[in-house]
Amino acid sequence: MTRAGASWRVALLLLFAAAYADPLFLSRNFAGRDLLAYNLPMEKAVHEAYARGRLPVWMAEVSGGRPLLPNPNAGALYPVRPLLAKVRFPVAMRIFPPLHWALAALGLFQLLFVLGATRPAAWAGAVTYAFSGVAVSEVFYLHILPGLALLPWILWALARPWRTERARALTLAALLAVEMLAGDVFSIALSGGAAILWMLLEEDRRSRQRSAVSLGLALALAALAAAPQIVATTFWISESARAVTGMKLSESLLFTLRPPRLLELLLPFPFGPTFALDASRVWGRAVFFPKGTGLFETLYCGVFASLAAFAFARARARTQTRGSRFALVFLLLALAAACLPSLVPAAWLQLRSPVALRNPEKFSVGIVFALSLLAGLAFDRFRKAAPSRRALLVGAAAFAVAAGASWFWPAAARSLVPGVPVDSPAAAPEEGRRLAVGLAEGGLLFVATLLAVEALRSRRRAGDLVAAALLTADLLAANRRIAPSFPEPAVFGPTPFARIVSKADPNGMFRTMGVYGYRPASEIERANTSNDPGKLEYNRRGWSDYTPVLWGRGLVFNWDFDAGDFSRLNSLRRLSLAAAARPDAGAFFGAFALRWSVHFRDQDALPGYHRIAGNPLTDLDEHEMAFPDVRLLTGWREEPGAIEAFNALLALPPGEVAVETGASQEGHARPGRIRIVEKTPERLRVIAEAPDPTWLFVLRGYWTHRRVLLDGEPVEDVPAQVAFSAVRLPAGIHRIEWTEKIPGSGVTRWGPLLAVLLGLLWTVRDRGRDRAYRSAA
Numbered sequence: 001m002t003r004a005g006a007s008w009r010v011a012l013l014l015l016f017a018a019a020y021a022d023p024l025f026l027s028r029n030f031a032g033r034d035l036l037a038y039n040l041p042m043e044k045a046v047h048e049a050y051a052r053g054r055l056p057v058w059m060a061e062v063s064g065g066r067p068l069l070p071n072p073n074a075g076a077l078y079p080v081r082p083l084l085a086k087v088r089f090p091v092a093m094r095i096f097p098p099l100h101w102a103l104a105a106l107g108l109f110q111l112l113f114v115l116g117a118t119r120p121a122a123w124a125g126a127v128t129y130a131f132s133g134v135a136v137s138e139v140f141y142l143h144i145l146p147g148l149a150l151l152p153w154i155l156w157a158l159a160r161p162w163r164t165e166r167a168r169a170l171t172l173a174a175l176l177a178v179e180m181l182a183g184d185v186f187s188i189a190l191s192g193g194a195a196i197l198w199m200l201l202e203e204d205r206r207s208r209q210r211s212a213v214s215l216g217l218a219l220a221l222a223a224l225a226a227a228p229q230i231v232a233t234t235f236w237i238s239e240s241a242r243a244v245t246g247m248k249l250s251e252s253l254l255f256t257l258r259p260p261r262l263l264e265l266l267l268p269f270p271f272g273p274t275f276a277l278d279a280s281r282v283w284g285r286a287v288f289f290p291k292g293t294g295l296f297e298t299l300y301c302g303v304f305a306s307l308a309a310f311a312f313a314r315a316r317a318r319t320q321t322r323g324s325r326f327a328l329v330f331l332l333l334a335l336a337a338a339c340l341p342s343l344v345p346a347a348w349l350q351l352r353s354p355v356a357l358r359n360p361e362k363f364s365v366g367i368v369f370a371l372s373l374l375a376g377l378a379f380d381r382f383r384k385a386a387p388s389r390r391a392l393l394v395g396a397a398a399f400a401v402a403a404g405a406s407w408f409w410p411a412a413a414r415s416l417v418p419g420v421p422v423d424s425p426a427a428a429p430e431e432g433r434r435l436a437v438g439l440a441e442g443g444l445l446f447v448a449t450l451l452a453v454e455a456l457r458s459r460r461r462a463g464d465l466v467a468a469a470l471l472t473a474d475l476l477a478a479n480r481r482i483a484p485s486f487p488e489p490a491v492f493g494p495t496p497f498a499r500i501v502s503k504a505d506p507n508g509m510f511r512t513m514g515v516y517g518y519r520p521a522s523e524i525e526r527a528n529t530s531n532d533p534g535k536l537e538y539n540r541r542g543w544s545d546y547t548p549v550l551w552g553r554g555l556v557f558n559w560d561f562d563a564g565d566f567s568r569l570n571s572l573r574r575l576s577l578a579a580a581a582r583p584d585a586g587a588f589f590g591a592f593a594l595r596w597s598v599h600f601r602d603q604d605a606l607p608g609y610h611r612i613a614g615n616p617l618t619d620l621d622e623h624e625m626a627f628p629d630v631r632l633l634t635g636w637r638e639e640p641g642a643i644e645a646f647n648a649l650l651a652l653p654p655g656e657v658a659v660e661t662g663a664s665q666e667g668h669a670r671p672g673r674i675r676i677v678e679k680t681p682e683r684l685r686v687i688a689e690a691p692d693p694t695w696l697f698v699l700r701g702y703w704t705h706r707r708v709l710l711d712g713e714p715v716e717d718v719p720a721q722v723a724f725s726a727v728r729l730p731a732g733i734h735r736i737e738w739t740e741k742i743p744g745s746g747v748t749r750w751g752p753l754l755a756v757l758l759g760l761l762w763t764v765r766d767r768g769r770d771r772a773y774r775s776a777a
Contacts, residue, residue, distance in 0.1 A: 008119045009106060012126060015472070016102045019131075019480060023094040028485035029492070030097060032277045032534035033140035036491065038561040040093060041549035042068075043142060046076050047092060049681065050085035058681040058700075058740040061554035062546055063565045064511070064592065064629075064724060065700035068681070069229075069742055070236030072183030073143045073562045077229050079178060080146070090488050097139045097483070100149040105130035107152030108369075112376040114160045115323045120464035124471050125376020128305050131475035132368040133268065133298030139483040141295075147187020148365055150179045154191045158198050158211070159323070165214050170759050172218035173225070177755070180226035183233070186362040192219070194330060194366070201326045221758060227751030228742060235705060235743035241560070242356035244567035249344060251563075252353035255295035255361040256342035260287050260419040262335075265371075267442035268300035268478040271420075272434045275482045277534050283431035284420040295361040297482045302474050303442075303449040305371035307387055308378030321381065327373040334366030358563070379467070382456045392450045399443030406436035441478075448474045484534060494551040495540050497620045500613055501553060501596055508679070509628040510595035511554045511699075514544030515603055518580040522600035524617055541618055543598040554629075556592045556699075566701050568723040571646065575722075579650060583607055586624060587654040591721060593699055595626035625654050629699035630679070632672040632688060632729070636695055638663045645722050657697050659726050660719040669694035684738035688729060695726045696736060709737040 022028045031040075042059075045068055049056035056076040059068040069076040080099070084092035105126040112122035129135060129152070138145045154175050162168040172195075179188055199211045223230060237243050263270045272282040279285075279292025288294055309331060312324045341360045406413035410432025415422055417435065422428050452470040455463040494502065501512055525538070532538050539547045544559050557576045565573075579585035586608020589597075597609045600618055605611065609621035635656040639645040645658040652658060669692035677685040688696060702719040708727055709715070711734055720726035727736060742748075 008123060009109065012105055012109060012123065013102055015127070016098050016105070016130075019476060020098040020101075020483075023485045024098060026485075027090075027488045029090055029094055029488050030139050030483055031486050031491045031536055032484055034561070035140050035142075036534075036536060036539040036547050036550075037545035037559075039140070039142045040491075041546035042074050043081075043093060043096075044089055044550055045681070046074055046081050047085050047089045049076075050082040052680065054680070054682045055742065056681075057742055059549075060681040060700070061549045061552070062558060063560070063569050063701065064554075064556040065681075066565060066569070067232075067236050067701075067703060067705075067740075070232035071562065071564045072185065072229065072233050073564065075143050075146065075181070075183040077226075078146055078182040090492055093142075096142060097145060100138075100145040101130045101135060103149040104135060104152060107149065107156060108372055108376070111152045111156040111159060111323075112373070114156060115321070115377065117376050118380055118464070120468045121376050121379035123468045124304070124379045125372050127468075127472045127475055128301050128375045129369060129372035131472070131479055132301035132372065133264065133479050133482060134296045134301070134364045134368045136479045136482040137296035137298070143182075144184045144187060144362065144365075146182035147179060147184045147190065150175055150182070151187070151191050151194065151365065151369055154179070155194055155198060158195055158215075159202070165210055166762055169214040169218045170221075170762070172215065173221035173755070173759065176218055176222035177225035180222055181229050183229060184362075185357060186359075187365070190334075190363065190366050190369075193333070194326075194369075197330055197333070198326050201329060202323060221755045224758075225752045225755035227748040228745060231744035231748045232742050236564075237356070239566050239703070240563070241565055241567045241570040242563050245570065247353040247356050247358070247563065248349065249351050249353050250349035252355070252358050253341050253344060253349070253360065255291065255359040257294070257299075257335075257338040257361045257364060258287050258342045258419070259339055260284070260417070261294060261299065262339075264299040265301070265306050266303055266446075267438050268298050268445065269441070270435065270438045272438070274298065275479075277484070280529075281434075283414075283427070283434050284417065286421055287419075295359055296364055298479065299364060299367065300478055301368045301371050302375065302471060302478075303446050304378070304452060304471055304474070305368075305375040307449070307453075308374040308381075309371060311378055311381065311387060312374055321377045323373060324377050327370045327377070330366060331370035331374070334363050334370060337363040338367065356563075375471075379456070379464075382453055383459050383464070386453050386457050389454075392453060396443060396446050396450055399439055399446050403436050403439035403443055406432050406439055410436065445474050445478060486534070486536065490536060492550055496615070497596075497598055497613065497618070498548065498551045498553060500620060502551065505595070507676075508552065508554065509630070510593045510626055511556050511629065512543050512548065512596040512598060513555065513557060513589065513594045513606065514542045515580075515597065515599040515606060516542055516544035516559065518577065518606065519599060519603040522603050524600045524602050528617065541598070556594055566703070566723060568642065568719065569701060571642075572649075572721070572723045575646065575649060580606055582650070585650060587652060587656075588650055590623050590626040590654055591652065591657060592724075593626055593629040595623050597621040597623070627655050630674065630676065630684070630686065631697050632669070632674055632690055633657055633695045633697055633726070634669055634671055636667050636726075638665050638667065640664055642719065642722060645719070649721065657695070657720050657726065658722070659695060667694075668692075682740050684736075686736045686738075688734050688736060690729050690731050690734070693728070693730050695720070696729055697721075698725045698727070698738065700725050700738075700740075703740075705741045705743040707737075707739045707741055709735075711735055 045059045046056040056068050059066055068074050108129045109122040109126040112125045135148055138148055157171045195215055199208055203211055271284040271287055274282055274293040274297045282292055338360055411428040414428045414432035448470050452467040455467040539545050557573050579588040589608055597606050598620055605621045608623050611619050612622045613620040637658045638661040639658050640662055641660055645660050648658045672690040675687045697720055702725050708717050717725040717727050
């Protein structure tokens with residue numbers, strides 16, 4: 001790499017450091033959308049496990065305890081996560097998004113440079129990709145950010161000339177293995193599809209077969225290296241609600257890209273300021289139905305990228321640049337994958353989905369990747385043959401006229417927007433004015449693009465630099481605001497109720513419950529939503545999402561964000577909804593260690609709870625008789641199976657538990673004592689003193705992939721309370737050791753080592769052949 005080449009890459013890194021200076025250099029953290037409710041708690045569970053020197057096998061605080069590593073949404077084995085475990089968790093979460101945006105930009109820079117683009121052109125493509133609305137919106141979905149960063153590097157490994165085919169295959173294998181360990185199926189599908197399409201469209205017939213063999217070998221080695229994740233996920237899926245009860249199409253297609261949203265390729269926010277994270281300020285709600293915004297706040301990646309796509313689409317085959325044909329076809333395929341599911345008839349939405357995956361809008365990453373690649377390639381092309389100056393001026397004038405007309409005749413302008421019905425005539429004028437603001441902003445950004453194209457016409461180095469700067473400023477002005485940051489205490493600081501609960505229960509023997517879905521929606525909550533940017537306080541107050549994990553507090557009947565709960569727990573959650581409507585159901589909630597409950601002041605308490613603290617918005621209730629999460633039972637009811645246990649739960653007296661033994665009988669024992677020696681998500685060690693034969697009840701999801709030792713001898717746990725676990729104990733003093741395992745780890749743990757050994761053997765075997773080849777050359 002030359003000094004000039006290195007300086008461009010360093011400048012790219014400095015750009016990201018400057019753009020995200022507030023989280024990187026100040027005590028501020030990203031928040032909003034799913035971050036507080038789901039992703040940050042999941043990341044914290046992984047981070048803390050690595051900080052303890054353990055693998056992140058289990059998540060104890062969510063759903064009463066469930067697998068963590070097998071859930072691909074956690075990406076627990078993704079190598080960056082153990083590396084960041086060396087720093088404080090809030091710091092790690094300030095580094096994670098900018099690090100991946102920078103890697104994405106560098107990857108596209110390298111890919112374009114390999115394709116013959118100049119450095120300013122590679123810069124333009126890189127910033128188009130990494131500052132696109134889709135890329136910046138992924139700040140809310142940390143589990144899919146690695147896929148965004150790795151996609152251009154995988155294409156780079158295919159497109160780059162290598163001294164040997166083996167080097168290309170091994171590099172591809174390493175990149176694909178990392179992506180598989182990151183766990184996102186959509187990212188893996190995009191990368192695999194892009195690699196195959198590149199070989200078909202950008203390589204000649206003579207090299208295509210050799211490349212296909214390399215890609216096949218790379219995929220095999222990558223799958224072997226990622227076997228611990230792949231096999232564990234397979235076992236997890238088979239017992240999760242995704243596989244057992246399935247998903248309806250309405251759930252799988254919750255976030256799809258409706259065709260009217262393609263306006264966002266020209267206007268960053270045509271439907272209102274979705275970046276404000278306030279759905280009440282968004283018009284044209286039918287575009288995002290049933291949500292207030294899309295999965296990604298906008299598709300905008302600069303008008304320049306759309307001009308580039310138009311220019312290459314019109315170009316003759318013989319004038320196409322290397323990579324442009326791939327990018328155009330990939331763009332069409334990604335558009336089809338993201339948009340076509342939105343056209344499924346409404347009558348089909350209650351049908352079972354053929355695949356237990358959600359949100360085709362994730363394929364939008366492919367859209368902005370293709371457009372960014374075309375933008376970089378067009379940068380050099382426009383230096384020789386720029387778009388018509390007259391056409392660009394007409395476009396700028398059209399933006400100005402449309403914005404003015406929408407402002408002065410808002411209702412008429414609103415009614416003309418295609419594919420977006422007007423909800424009510426009264427709302428049309430206000431919606432039209434919001435459209436006018438979006439058009440005006442789009443017009444200003446279009447002018448920046450026009451000036452960039454004019455700078456390219458000069459065919460001078462200074463013109464290239466000015467054009468690259470203008471395109472960068474365009475994207476920063478439009479999309480940087482999508483990723484807001486907040487003071488660290490506002491994100492991670494425990495609420496007053498969390499402090500009360502932690503003080504009352506320092507050993508974490510009990511859980512807390514929110515009432516979202518159990519009680520009618522709160523008017524107090526609705527009134528305060530507009531004063532809550534990013535829904536920070538909503539998530540912190542509710543105790544129905546995963547947020548309390550950030551304070552080390554556990555939940556049982558929380559919202560199942562990723563449909564990752566066991567099917568048994570999903571059934572139990574439905575029963576809890578019925579229990580909440582019964583005044584005599586207090587014993588039901590107490591049996592699950594649910595000692596506290598949080599609700600808004602205008603909502604009723606759950607059965608068995610009474611108020612102990614409050615503020616003008618919310619109340620904290622305590623259960624009359626809640627039992628610890630790990631305990632010796634004094635009463636139990638043995639049932640033949642899950643259905644019988646399920647039917648018995650609401651009738652059980654306080655503290656009694658239903659265990660599935662195949663028998664049908666009741667049992668009682670005198671109270672015993674337990675001493676907890678170790679209690680971490682991965683391991684539980686207990687010394688129990690039982691005067692009579694009894695059961696040790698453990699509030700951990702029933703899961704066959706664990707090892708339980710009773711006085712050093714393996715024993716089986718059985719389902720208890722339908723979704724949790726119990727171990728039979730004889731009378732006496734006993735030591736119980738409970739270890740959560742990775743499914744299939746006895747075999748798959750050798751997969752990464754075997755993949756490395758095979759790669760080394762391949763290298764050693766072909767070393768002599770490589771020397772002979774170089775000598776002949």
